[in-house]
Amino acid sequence: AADKIRLIPQDFLAELCEQIMQHLNHKIPGINTAELCQRIQTSGVDINIGDLAKIANTLSFLFSTAARNNLSTEELVTTLGSGVSTLPKHAVQVIRHVWNEQGKAIAVSEDAGNMATVGQFVDMKWKLGVAMSSDTCRSLKYPYVTVTLKVADPSGQITDKSFEMTIPQFKNFFRQFKEMASVLETV
């Protein structure tokens, strides 16, 4: 992944770092790796989403560690130099610049431990369908709801999770969220 970072054009790298910083500052729920990857690929760079995700994770870890240890810009650059010697010059420049501008503002979270497995709900798409017929039954006429949840995982990557619900399942799902809303109101 350290090698792949040299493939990313400077302005895309700056954008990635920006998103990472915003995520660490709780301004955005997650980093839109898929969208960014697509644009980078369109610009002619051969990088896949797995590599980009690894790079995002590494940079995220770098910035949050730096925040926790209250590193100054010089200290951060020194750390970079000693650790990953193959980091290209333009990458160091971007990281240095981003940290200089926004590093002080990051509030360090102490609950990083138990947040490890919980993702953030970002958005939801849905469609309502009726399965008319199948190879085992000509007259199926089965209505169902397909839901796609946009989720930001703990590291900040945004992914889609899709699943199907029968009408009774959907009604229960709806009911549960109504209950959640009323509990949240009274707490």
Added chain:
Amino acid sequence: MAAPEPQPEGSRSLSALLSGIAQAAFHGNADITEELLRDQLYPEAPPEEFRALRAKMGGLLQSIASADMDLNQLEAFLTAQTKKQGGITPDQAAVIAKFWKNHRTQIHESLVSQSRWDHGLKNMSWRVDLKSQLRHIDQINTPVAIVEMELGKNGQESEFLCLEFDEAKVSQMLKKLSEIEESMTLLTQAT
């Protein structure tokens, strides 16, 4: 082909036969074999005769289930079968009709689940936490809902999705769910 005797006993055997066929064909019960059915229900019948009976009843049940026949369609269908050469007797038609009335929903549900091969929502649970960490000034003492969803396909290991929703996100979700419900109402009105 000789039809089984149209007495109460015959009805019971036929009813049980239909149950057995349904178990094997729609509910995936592989233990219900032809031999088992014959031994249990028609021990006196010669094998070829039983085979023919089973095949005929199986075929009828298959047609009825595939079309998910309502009572009108069923009556028309069975009446036609009684008039056919090598068809069924009126008593057999009565037994089949009664069986379908009692098992239609169950069998249809089984067929529906056979055609669901994307991730389904198997289970869902949630709790509300009070976030008390000073992570960001405006997040002191905010209640959040933690929702765990079990997603899975038939016969595969489940994936657990654990998500956090604050009050705003829950509202967002509720709005979308209302939209779905509205669409569903329109759908059921139209069909």
